[in-house]
Every structure is written in structure tokens, then in C-alpha cells.
Amino acid sequence: MSVIEQHSVEYSPLIISEAGVSDYIALLKPRVMSLVVFTALVGLVIAPGHLHPVLAITSILCIAVGGGASGALNMWYERDVDALMTRTANRPIPRGRISSSEAAAFGITLAIFSVATLGILVNWLAGALLAFTIFFYVVVYTMWLKRWTAQNIVIGGAAGALPPVVAWAAATGSLAPQPIILFLIIFLWTPPHFWALALFRSDDYARANIPMLPVVAGPDATRLQILLYTIVLVAVAISPWPLGYFGVAYGVSSVVLGAGMLWLAINVYRRRTGTEANRAARALFKFSLLYLFLLFAVLPLEVAANALMAMVW
Amino acid sequence: MDNEPRQEEGIVLTDAQKRRRRERSIAIALALGILVVLFFAVTLVKGPAVLIRPI
Numbered sequence A: 001m002s003v004i005e006q007h008s009v010e011y012s013p014l015i016i017s018e019a020g021v022s023d024y025i026a027l028l029k030p031r032v033m034s035l036v037v038f039t040a041l042v043g044l045v046i047a048p049g050h051l052h053p054v055l056a057i058t059s060i061l062c063i064a065v066g067g068g069a070s071g072a073l074n075m076w077y078e079r080d081v082d083a084l085m086t087r088t089a090n091r092p093i094p095r096g097r098i099s100s101s102e103a104a105a106f107g108i109t110l111a112i113f114s115v116a117t118l119g120i121l122v123n124w125l126a127g128a129l130l131a132f133t134i135f136f137y138v139v140v141y142t143m144w145l146k147r148w149t150a151q152n153i154v155i156g157g158a159a160g161a162l163p164p165v166v167a168w169a170a171a172t173g174s175l176a177p178q179p180i181i182l183f184l185i186i187f188l189w190t191p192p193h194f195w196a197l198a199l200f201r202s203d204d205y206a207r208a209n210i211p212m213l214p215v216v217a218g219p220d221a222t223r224l225q226i227l228l229y230t231i232v233l234v235a236v237a238i239s240p241w242p243l244g245y246f247g248v249a250y251g252v253s254s255v256v257l258g259a260g261m262l263w264l265a266i267n268v269y270r271r272r273t274g275t276e277a278n279r280a281a282r283a284l285f286k287f288s289l290l291y292l293f294l295l296f297a298v299l300p301l302e303v304a305a306n307a308l309m310a311m312v313w
Numbered sequence B: 001m002d003n004e005p006r007q008e009e010g011i012v013l014t015d016a017q018k019r020r021r022r023e024r025s026i027a028i029a030l031a032l033g034i035l036v037v038l039f040f041a042v043t044l045v046k047g048p049a050v051l052i053r054p055i
Helices: A003-008 A021-027 A030-046 A053-077 A100-121 A124-145 A152-161 A163-172 A177-200 A202-207 A219-238 A248-270 A274-312 B015-046
Strands: none
Touching: A021 A053, A021 A100, A021 B015, A030 A053, A030 A152, A030 A163, A030 A177, A030 A274, A053 A100, A053 A124, A053 A163, A053 B015, A100 A124, A100 B015, A124 A152, A124 A163, A152 A163, A152 A177, A163 A177, A177 A202, A177 A219, A177 A248, A177 A274, A219 A248, A219 A274, A248 A274
């Protein structure tokens, strides 16, 4: 037998992809993507000036796909710990529906296409910010911080806070205090939101050896941190009203919603044992989603109301 | 001449694998189609000088 013939029969077994379209959609983390799209949409709507609808749709599409690419690359890197956690064991890679190399190729392709398309068709400031967001989420948060420090989601939260800034840059080609305020609100909202989740999922994180705050510092220290971050979050979220960046409707909403957030954070701090503690953490986790949604939803409504009043008067 | 159906050689995909491959192909085609329409639409909006701009 010749050398060529010998090698031709000693090939490694070829793996045929079993992945369906729904598995690839799951890789994009649709729920996270919906939050990214929503916050970006708010950043786009409140930005001054006029952006052509085609360019607005292009911007949102690119930001959504960039967010999805981050999710896919996160799932590719986290495939070993995802298999150990109840919350993530059903993801396409640990379930064996998509191979890790398919997920990596998918994520990298989407990341390159989303950044290039946003840069070429809209502007390169927005493109560069989107590239930085993906880099920060995948490299800084997923690869570096997540398994190294209990401050993982505090610093990593910057990636999730950037979409409205990218959208503002897409609309205006520059930056201003308003998108920075939106960034700060999401940035400060992330720790209480994820630590509330970590309080009632700490077994999961401990099993996967991820140094979430409740695992490393204990639930009581986490409760105190949740309360402190919530106080700063509520204060920062209210501040654009007296500073004159956002209007009365936003101001009233931020005070009312902030009071609810603070009340639930105090509940988490006070109820430390049994099912009551668990229930308090779950209540804060759920309300924090509503808090961010309503706080951001008021802003475009305010812009629409102002535009309507300007037309009428 | 041999009229008997020929046995497929090499790796033979199952029906499920063929169906999923077709689904993936259609999804890729749709994504590429959207990208083409997007670039065309933006060219109409911005004019032919879409690529000429200060960085």
C-alpha cells in the first residue's frame, strides 16, 4: 500500500452538523438581545437631529447582530461551565446540538459583519464602539473577569451598558452627556440585578466554580452590596431630571420606580433566611427588569410628547 | 448498460441532517439577501458617495 493510500483511510471521523436554525438563534441569546435592541432604540430616539429610517434600521440591526455575536462567542467560551449549571445546561453546545467550532465561527462571522456594516453604512465611531462592546463582553468579561473575580459583573456590566451609546453615536456621529447617563444607569443597575439572581442561584455558580459574590463573600455581604448599589443607582437615575437633561415625566418615573427598587433592596437586606429571603431576592430580580424597562420607555414617550406639543403650539 | 440504482458512496446524510442542512442554507441565503438589500437601500439614501467620507 502506498503512503497516500495508507493516509486516505486513516482520516479523522467527520462530524455532520445536526444544528437547526433554532439552535443558531438560541446562540444569539434572544432575551439579552431584546434588551440590547430596546436600550439602543431609546438611545437612537432621544438623540437630536434626524436620522433616515433606513440608517436607523441598519444601526439597530447591526447593534442587535453585534450583541448576538457576543452571546454566541460567550457560549462558545463558556461551554464547559454551561454544562454544569441548571440554568445553562440546555444551551445548544452543552446539549450537543452545535459543535464549539461551529459556534465560534458563527460568532466571529457575525461580529465582523455587524461592525463592518455599521462602520461602512452609518459611521465609524458607532462601528468602533460596537467593536469595543463585543471585545469587552467576550475578552474582558467572559475570558478574563468572569472566572477570576467577584467583581466580574460589576466591570463586565459596561458591555451591556454600551448599546445606547453606540446608537447615539450612530445617530449623531458624536457623544454627549445623555448617552453617558444611560450608560451609567445600566452599569449601576447590573450588580443589583445579577446579584439578586446569584442569591437564589448560588449553588449553580458554586458548582461551576464561578466566583460570584454570594459564593465568595457570602449572601449577607452580597445583600449589603445590593443595597449600596441600589442607592447609588436610584440617585444617578434621578439626577438627569434636576440637571435638565430629561423632563418631568422621566423625573417622576425615576423617583417612583426608584422608591420601588429601594424598597425591594431593603427587603433583600432585611430578610436573610428561609423562603422569605429567597422570595425577596426573586422579587428584586423581577422588579429590576421592569424598573429598567419603564425608566427607558418613558424617554421616547417624552420625546414624542415634546414633538407633538411643538407641532400643536 | 446497468440500470440498477447506484449505491451512494462516502458519508450518507440522514433525512433529518438533510432537512437541517437545507434550513441552514435557506437562512444563510436570507441573511445574504437582507445584506444586499440593506447596502442597496443605503446607497439610494446616501447617494453613490456612500463610501467617500472622513473617517
